[in-house]
Amino acid sequence: MSLQPSDHLRHHLSGAFARESVAYxxxxxxxxxxxxxxxxxxxxxxAGFAFVLHGExxxxxxxxxxxxxxxxxxxxxxxxxxxVNLKVGEPLMTARADFSSEELSxxxxxxxxxxxxxxxxxxxxxxxxxxxxxxxxxxxIVGQLRWGDRVLDFDGPGHRDHSWGTRDWDAIHxxxxxxxxxxxxxxxxxxxxxxGEVDTNGxxxxxxxxxxxxxxxIATVYGEGFVHDELTVICEDxxxxxxxxxxxxxxxxxxxxxxxxxNFTDTCFTGSMEGEPVQAYVEYTWPRAYLDHLLAR
Numbered sequence: 001m002s003l004q005p006s007d008h009l010r011h012h013l014s015g016a017f018a019r020e021s022v023a024y025x026x027x028x029x030x031x032x033x034x035x036x037x038x039x040x041x042x043x044x045x046x047a048g049f050a051f052v053l054h055g056e057x058x059x060x061x062x063x064x065x066x067x068x069x070x071x072x073x074x075x076x077x078x079x080x081x082x083x084v085n086l087k088v089g090e091p092l093m094t095a096r097a098d099f100s101s102e103e104l105s106x107x108x109x110x111x112x113x114x115x116x117x118x119x120x121x122x123x124x125x126x127x128x129x130x131x132x133x134x135x136x137x138x139x140x141i142v143g144q145l146r147w148g149d150r151v152l153d154f155d156g157p158g159h160r161d162h163s164w165g166t167r168d169w170d171a172i173h174x175x176x177x178x179x180x181x182x183x184x185x186x187x188x189x190x191x192x193x194x195x196g197e198v199d200t201n202g203x204x205x206x207x208x209x210x211x212x213x214x215x216x217x218i219a220t221v222y223g224e225g226f227v228h229d230e231l232t233v234i235c236e237d238x239x240x241x242x243x244x245x246x247x248x249x250x251x252x253x254x255x256x257x258x259x260x261x262x263n264f265t266d267t268c269f270t271g272s273m274e275g276e277p278v279q280a281y282v283e284y285t286w287p288r289a290y291l292d293h294l295l296a297r
Contacts (some may be wrong), residue, residue: 003135004275008091009075011132011164013043022076022086023125024097025281026141027268028161029251031152034268034281035106035145037097039084045154047071049084051099051106054149054266057253058225061149062274064101076162092116092135095160095175101264108143110160114186114205122212125240127192128201129172132165136179137207138186143216152259157181159188169262171195174219178202180232180245180280187245189216189233204235205276211237220284226294227253227265228284247271247280251294263288 010020017044026035034054041047048067052113055061066082087096092115098107105295118135119126126133141158144151159179175192183208192199202213215236223229233245247269262285269280286294 001123003092003116003133005149006090007116007118007133007135008162010041010075013164014157015043015166017166018043019167020162022079022162023160024108025159025254026106026108026139026143027152027157027181027279029249029268029270029279029283030153030262031154031157032251033061033253034150034252036266037084037099037106037108039079039081039086041071045071045073049099050252051084051104053104054252054254059256060254060256061079062104064099065222075115077120080081083202086296089138091194094224096127103148104145106143106145108154109222110139110141110158111204113141113181113184114138114139114210115190116128116212117203117205117212119190119201121203122201123214126165127194127200129166129168129194130192131163131167134161136161136188136202138179138181140183147174155188157183159186169259170287173260173287175283176220177283177285178218178231178245178247178269178280179252179282180247180278181272182273182276185276185278187233187235187243187273189213189218189235189245191216191218202235204237204241206243206276208240209241211239213237225254225255228267228282231269243274245271245273245278245280247282255290261288262286263291
């Protein structure tokens with residue numbers, strides 16, 4: 001499956017786990033923060049949003065979310081929901097987004113550094129428990145965060161994704177999701193253990209060439225609380241390249257349950273990809289009961 005020019009818009013949804021979501025990852029190690037701007041809608045036109053900031057963690061330093069809001073047929077090219085707004089410029093390449101509350105406001109622009117990549121372009125395709133399709137994109141995010149008396153400007157690498165279709169968290173045993181970007185390079189790697197198999201998704205973009213990954217290995221150093229403190233990723237892509245992504249410096253931590261039975265551990269890192277500096281948003285997931293078992297040992 002390849003992306004269509006209209007895939008920045010909403011899609012037809014159906015089924016018990018059907019949903020569509022758009023996310024922007026703000027990777028701000030210079031401020032000791034990572035942010036997550038997020039909005040979603042289901043097949044009943046019921047929508048929600050969240051904006052979250054994390055520091056040393058594991059609890060958020062700021063959290064705002066609402067759900068069950070009427071989307072009123074809006075589309076993602078001009079989306080206004082509660083405290084968030086999204087306006088698409090060039091489809092699948094640029095956008096502006098914001099969030100505002102009495103305590104905090106943020107606004108930013110996203111500029112892709114390469115074409116959006118959809119998981120349908122990987123050899124194994126998009127896993128059916130995850131989405132009908134999903135695209136990922138590294139880019140530059142420029143904006144400003146106002147939080148009380150603090151004014152934080154940011155201008156650097158970031159990431160976004162857009163997925164639509166089934167999202168069955170309890171079908172997943174574990175996944176590692178890594179979104180790394182630099183000034184002229186980007187990689188997204190997702191290794192998922194589900195339904196007794198390991199699915200591999202993502203891409204590498206460097207030296208002006210974007211290619212789907214066909215094989216990946218991730219070596220992780222775990223620290224206190226079974227948190228991933230360092231990782232090394234080695235990818236092989238369809239063009240025949242091998243790419244090494246080194247992420248030795250973790251700056252933030254978020255640990256939270258997306259549903260009562262499934263946990264996210266989110267972090268931001270700095271490191272390098274084939275010698276080029278990168279920033280990365282890294283997410284490891286576990287069934288809650290399994291994570292509790294690991295923590296109790």
